[in-house]
Amino acid sequence: MASDIQFYFLLYQNIFWPQTCILINAKFLCLCEMMDPRTSAQDVMRCDLCETSVVQMHCDTCLVNLCTVCVGKHMISDESKKHEVVPFKLRKSTPLYPICTSHNKEQCIMYCKQCDIPVCSDCIESNQHLCHELSKILRVLNEKKDIIIKERNELNGTIYPTYQDIASDVQNRMSQLEMEYGDLSTAITKHGEDWHREIDKLVKKLKAEVDEMKNTQLQTLQKHLDEINKTMSDIKDEIHSLEIAIDTNDLSKLFSVTPNVQIYRNLPHKITLSLPEFIPGKIHEELCKLFGTLSPSSFTSDKNGYSMKTTQKSPEAGSSPPVKQLLDEPKTVTTIDTGYRELYRVSCLSDDEIWTRGNDSTMKLFSINQGSLLKSITTRSGNIPYNIAVTKSGDLVYTDYSDRTVNIVKNEKIEEVIRLQNWEPRGVCSISSGDLLVIMVSDDYKQTKVVRYSGSTEKQTIQFDDKGKPLYSSGLYYTYYITENRNLDICVSDSEANAVVVVNQAGKLRFRYTGHTPAPKNQLFYPQGITTDSQSHILTADHNNDCVHIIDQDGQFLHYIDCGLSQPYGLCTDTNDNLFVAQCGNRQMKKIKYLQ
Structure with a gap:
């Protein structure tokens, strides 16, 4: 019994600090209480420095309990640290001692440097760490911190x-x-x-x-x-x-x-x-x-090349679209109020459904026959889309020039297809091969080009003519729309140039159409939306003259569509060659029959 008391007394004097005497081991607690009443479980907590005065302050940086007298001493003990000394009741946290891996439920309050592990009182009592250098675990914690x-x-x-x-x-x-x-x-x-x-x-x-x-x-x-x-x-x-x-x-x-x-x-x-x-x-x-x-x-x-036989019928010619003549007076079939303050774009999904885009971030799908709203899609970025188009598979594509992206809507989910750097996408169209044509302007508004994409892969760039001169004008506020003709020509309406620029599939300039005189209102030709039909006609909206120009595939003027239009912008045609016009002036969409 005396040897046990002597061991615990030495252990207490040389290793443990007062608050660590609150151990689960009942034998140790009892002996400590007999030796020094300050270690009693009922006694108040003592300062870690002087080990005498009652704890009043706490350093959250070092996790040390202090009395008011020892605060200054602690502050200058390590000036490299920013000590956060607060009243003890306002301390941020109380250390959670690790549980010993060898003795279940025993807290480790010491650290063996030779073994590099935390140890509990039972570990020390078992002589496993005899002659090892032991440190207070909080001291090791502070060093690690x-x-x-x-x-x-x-x-x-x-x-x-x-x-x-x-x-x-x-x-x-x-x-x-x-x-x-x-x-x-x-x-x-x-x-x-x-x-x-x-x-x-x-x-x-x-x-x-x-x-x-x-x-x-x-x-x-x-x-x-x-x-x-x-x-x-x-x-x-x-x-x-x-x-x-x-x-x-x-x-x-x-x-x-x-x-x-x-x-x-x-x-x-x-x-x-x-x-x-x-x-x-x-x-x-x-x-x-x-x-x-x-x-x-x-x-x-x-000599024997011929033989007596009956005449054979010649093979049938390949199918081609029936020839349709232009009506002398185009007729308005129906008018739909889209609800936008201003209407800019239209693109046919089918002969009975059409996508529209106005002056906000919402794209609307309307029933053409009933004039009712079927669906609305809001851009992912919340920006106003510049242009819209429908792919061969029936998906909606739109360009977001502010976000520099081309996006596709599949099953009402928006996927980013193309993200540009140093360029802003403007007009877009889906062509017969399934590729996308995108007309874009550089960030400094000094260059304009057409790029053909297969998915997100760039396949072709069209920017200059045979003499190295730009095919298209460039500027901040200029508008550009693009479509593919039945003969695979690429047609662009260039508002600043007051022209429709047509190149062949290889990007070689075929012609520029700069309007026809006299115009209905005798104003300068100002092309906006552009589309084509089964006859390879090219149709472009003339915003200044409230009409639509019809030209043939070689750029020759054929006819005006002038039936009470109000600031026409976007154009598209359906499979029956009906023309749809987005009117900015009155937010209405018109369906027009212009072919016999």
């Missing part, structure tokens, strides 16, 4: 700002890279246009050779046909002579007739022609072979 504070300060003061500088540098390099790649693409485009000119020359030369071969073979067949027609005329004469002989009673004339049927039984030789074959050249060969050559033409004569 000092390390963490130092690392946090390094992260805040040095490392994170460095990463910010790095990120800024990467973004700058990305912007620079975007510009340099743009210059590279422009150089490639210009060089490609030089090659196109040479290829056009080769095409012209080869097509001339084709025409010459065709004419030679046609002349041969024409000569052959003339011979056959001559023989057919002789046969008819022979038939006539024989019929006269049959009808005559003059025996001398009858005996003088000698039929030549045997001659005509020998059919003429059949002329077989071989068409020239286009043989593409290989990549590594010179330019003329790179594009391709023509094999020589030839003639053969086949």
